[in-house]
Amino acid sequence: MDKPFDWTQKRPDFDTMTYEETIRFCIALEQAAAAFYEELVQGTDDPVAKALFGELALMERGHEQRLEQLDEEAFFETVPTTIIDLKTTDYLEVAEPGQELTTQGILILAAQREKATRDLYAELALRYAAEPFLHEFFKMMAEEEAKHKYILEEEYERMMGGEM
Amino acid sequence: MSSAPQTLTPKERMRIPRQEMPEQDPEARSHNFDEVNLGYDAETAMQEAQRCLQCKKPLCIDGCPVNIKIPEFIQLIVDGDFLGAAAKIKEDNSLPAVCGRVCPQETQCEATCVVGNRFRPVAIGHLERFVSDNERETGQVQLPKIAKSSGKKVAIVGSGPAGLACATDLAQWGHEVTVYEALHEFGGVLVYGIPEFRLPKKILATEIENLEKMGVTFIKNFLIGKTMTVDELMDEEGYDAVFVGTGAGLPWFMNIPGENLNGVYSANEFLTRVNLMKANQFPQSDTPIKIADTVVVFGGGNTAMDAVRVSKRLGAKRAIIVYRRSEEEMPARDEEIKHAKEEGIEFMLLTAPKAMLDDGQGWLKGVECLKMELGEPDESGRRRPVPIEGSEFTIEADLAVVAIGNGSNPLLAKTTPGLKINRWGNIIADPETGRTSKKGVFAGGDIVTGGATVILAMGAGRQAAAAINEYLNTGKWVEIDG
Numbered sequence: 001m002d003k004p005f006d007w008t009q010k011r012p013d014f015d016t017m018t019y020e021e022t023i024r025f026c027i028a029l030e031q032a033a034a035a036f037y038e039e040l041v042q043g044t045d046d047p048v049a050k051a052l053f054g055e056l057a058l059m060e061r062g063h064e065q066r067l068e069q070l071d072e073e074a075f076f077e078t079v080p081t082t083i084i085d086l087k088t089t090d091y092l093e094v095a096e097p098g099q100e101l102t103t104q105g106i107l108i109l110a111a112q113r114e115k116a117t118r119d120l121y122a123e124l125a126l127r128y129a130a131e132p133f134l135h136e137f138f139k140m141m142a143e144e145e146a147k148h149k150y151i152l153e154e155e156y157e158r159m160m161g162g163e164m
Numbered sequence: 165m166s167s168a169p170q171t172l173t174p175k176e177r178m179r180i181p182r183q184e185m186p187e188q189d190p191e192a193r194s195h196n197f198d199e200v201n202l203g204y205d206a207e208t209a210m211q212e213a214q215r216c217l218q219c220k221k222p223l224c225i226d227g228c229p230v231n232i233k234i235p236e237f238i239q240l241i242v243d244g245d246f247l248g249a250a251a252k253i254k255e256d257n258s259l260p261a262v263c264g265r266v267c268p269q270e271t272q273c274e275a276t277c278v279v280g281n282r283f284r285p286v287a288i289g290h291l292e293r294f295v296s297d298n299e300r301e302t303g304q305v306q307l308p309k310i311a312k313s314s315g316k317k318v319a320i321v322g323s324g325p326a327g328l329a330c331a332t333d334l335a336q337w338g339h340e341v342t343v344y345e346a347l348h349e350f351g352g353v354l355v356y357g358i359p360e361f362r363l364p365k366k367i368l369a370t371e372i373e374n375l376e377k378m379g380v381t382f383i384k385n386f387l388i389g390k391t392m393t394v395d396e397l398m399d400e401e402g403y404d405a406v407f408v409g410t411g412a413g414l415p416w417f418m419n420i421p422g423e424n425l426n427g428v429y430s431a432n433e434f435l436t437r438v439n440l441m442k443a444n445q446f447p448q449s450d451t452p453i454k455i456a457d458t459v460v461v462f463g464g465g466n467t468a469m470d471a472v473r474v475s476k477r478l479g480a481k482r483a484i485i486v487y488r489r490s491e492e493e494m495p496a497r498d499e500e501i502k503h504a505k506e507e508g509i510e511f512m513l514l515t516a517p518k519a520m521l522d523d524g525q526g527w528l529k530g531v532e533c534l535k536m537e538l539g540e541p542d543e544s545g546r547r548r549p550v551p552i553e554g555s556e557f558t559i560e561a562d563l564a565v566v567a568i569g570n571g572s573n574p575l576l577a578k579t580t581p582g583l584k585i586n587r588w589g590n591i592i593a594d595p596e597t598g599r600t601s602k603k604g605v606f607a608g609g610d611i612v613t614g615g616a617t618v619i620l621a622m623g624a625g626r627q628a629a630a631a632i633n634e635y636l637n638t639g640k641w642v643e644i645d646g
């Protein structure tokens with residue numbers, strides 16, 4: 001189960017997974033996401049892009065840490081927020097595998113990745129509805145991923161300018 | 165030419181209504197490619213010029229990206245010295261006939277005009293156009309004095325507004341300037357992007373001729389990065405400095421299903437076929453273009469307005485703008501939106517394309533769209549458009565044009581070692597001087613900023629020219645940050 005989650009494929013059947021397996025799966029998911037952004041940081045000279053992807057990588061590493069610790073006390077100190085879903089990239093196509101990604105393609109890919117992860121955590125929140133801490137925890141994780149999607153879609157709209 | 169009028173009080177000046185720009189009749193012009201705006205005559209220009217209050221602290225100058233001395237040139241029009249007015253503008257702007265036509269004055273100089281606080285602002289753009297047209301049409305174009313040869317050579321890559329502005333100043337200061345252009349006509353986006361009905365080609369041709377008279381060499385069909393690299397220009401051709409002003413010519417696509425169907429163009433291709441290759445004259449010209457009954461153009465900028473108005477002139481019965489935001493957010497100039505509406509262009513706002521539909525034979529038969537709504541305000545208080553689930557509807561169309569903006573062509577950066585670009589493909593350059601990460605290479609305009617305006621590109625070209633001049637004179641090179 002430590003194999004990174006392929007976000008383009010059907011998500012795993014959590015009914016057949018134990019709680020520990022689920023958490024391990026989520027950790028691997030966050031590790032893969034952080035590695036994705038870290039690779040983008042390495043691939044650019046631009047300070048703005050470095051900052052954007054670096055910030056997202058750090059956030060994903062933070063998620064990984066939270067999942068590893070699952071610290072109830074620290075968790076309830078966080079203030080929940082509701083993130084607007086711009087849906088800018090929801091209907092767009094990601095490049096075919098093997099095609100060189102443009103900046104536009106990278107942002108679409110990253111935003112759709114975040115959407116898939118957000119949906120996955122939302123599903124887990126429902127699955128653990130009877131366990132208040134886990135329910136809230138996964139809801140919060142879903143919101144965090146929604147925030148990442150928002151950041152990326154904002155950047156997408158900024159890059160494309162007002163003409164789109 | 166009329167004699168100078170008596171001095172008017174500010175109240176009297178403000179009482180004069182803004183002089184309207186004469187235009188071709190909308191119905192007639194939607195079937196031809198002749199210029200829409202017909203220009204002021206001398207009397208109208210002098211009347212409009214009298215509206216200027218000659219403010220002690222002229223805010224209009226701050227509103228202009230190249231700080232043209234606006235009240236001074238307007239006063240010269242009032243005085244009947246039209247040639248003097250043209251010369252005054254040229255102290256800061258080398259392409260006034262172009263800027264008088266395509267600059268978004270309503271968001272720049274005219275937006276800060278004090279008259280505009282109570283009435284409609286002074287028509288600065290129309291006046292700029294008048295004096296430069298007058299100078300050209302009367303055959304009295306004054307060329308700047310050229311300094312003694314410096315013995316230094318500069319290559320300008322790209323003949324768009326940034327390159328031309330840079331070339332003008334450098335030639336004036338005595339440097340040997342050569343402009344390299346990839347296409348077979350000079351002018352960059354001014355030629356391939358802006359239609360004849362907004363910017364007649366003869367205007368630009370005159371500007372190029374003037375530069376040639378100033379000693380600038382123009383070389384066309386020469387693609388830097390392919391025909392020759394920047395390093396070869398410097399090491400083998402002996403250029404002391406290179407200015408890169410290649411613009412943003414790589415069109416963005418929407419990445420929706422069906423975008424590769426026949427009958428779907430990028431605005432770049434669509435406009436280049438007509439503006440540069442004269443596809444509207446096919447088969448007299450060699451380049452064809454699909455003639456369609458219904459054309460949908462995606463986007464809300466000037467390029468989208470140009471494309472949709474071109475499609476109308478090519479014979480479309482329905483020509484539609486589809487834009488995902490509201491009219492307020494449209495980056496197109498107010499004048500272009502007004503002209504488009506007058507010509508019968510339909511506007512579908514708060515609408516986004518979801519997929520291009522195939523007729524089964526690989527051609528476009530329609531566009532599936534989604535309705536948008538303005539969502540809850542975000543942290544900055546802005547209400548953003550979001551799709552309404554289940555609001556899909558179809559527009560039957562046989563041609564679609566994607567006009568959602570442009571990025572930079574990666575060719576030059578890829579073939580120039582040491583030239584740093586950002587994640588979005590733009591060259592990283594010092595905003596004040598245009599200095600890049602590579603010694604002797606400067607850059608400015610859309611290749612640095614991403615798609616912006618003609619006047620901003622010209623401003624960047626002039627700033628870079630000053631920095632190049634200093635570099636050539638002192639040999640001093642300061643590394644840029646980042």
